[in-house]
Amino acid sequence: MKIDLENMSLKELRDLHKAVGRQIDSYEAKKKEQAMAAAQQVAEEHGFSLKELLGGGKAAKTTVAPKYANPDNMSETWTGRGRQPRWVKGHLDAGGSIDDLLIK
Incomplete structure (x- = not known):
């Protein structure tokens, strides 16, 4: 054709x-x-x-409690999932430990 x-x-x-x-x-x-x-x-x-x-579709999203907090600004938190926030990277690059950021 x-x-x-x-x-x-x-x-x-x-x-x-x-x-x-x-x-x-x-x-x-x-x-x-x-x-x-x-x-x-x-x-x-x-x-x-x-x-x-x-699985019949997407699972409902659940909220995960934050596991880490920025010691300089406690309103900045991170669950430990996904990409690390800048403040976490900065702390680790400065020689700190991730355990220093744990919420107690």
């Missing part, structure tokens, strides 16, 4: 663009559906449902 894009009007090009976009979306949806069916089948072969394996 050869399409002469050079001789198409702007309206024809836009219509073609929309049609191609719809076809791509349809193709991706069909492939995703096939992949989900295949994943479900494999999960069932192992005695699980796909929902069980995937």
Whole structure:
């Protein structure tokens, strides 16, 4: 199939663009559906449902109590998870211990 894009009007090009976009979306949806069916089948072969394996969605966020505090500004705290705040890095770079920052 050869399409002469050079001789198409702007309206024809836009219509073609929309049609191609719809076809791509349809193709991706069909492939995703096939992949989900295949994943479900494999999960069932192992005695699980796909929902069980995937955990049924994101877990609810829980609040974690802070474990460390900045001795210079006690309102700055850190749970010990994720990236270290600058004040923690600064303390460690200055030769301090992480245990110095523990909230007692």
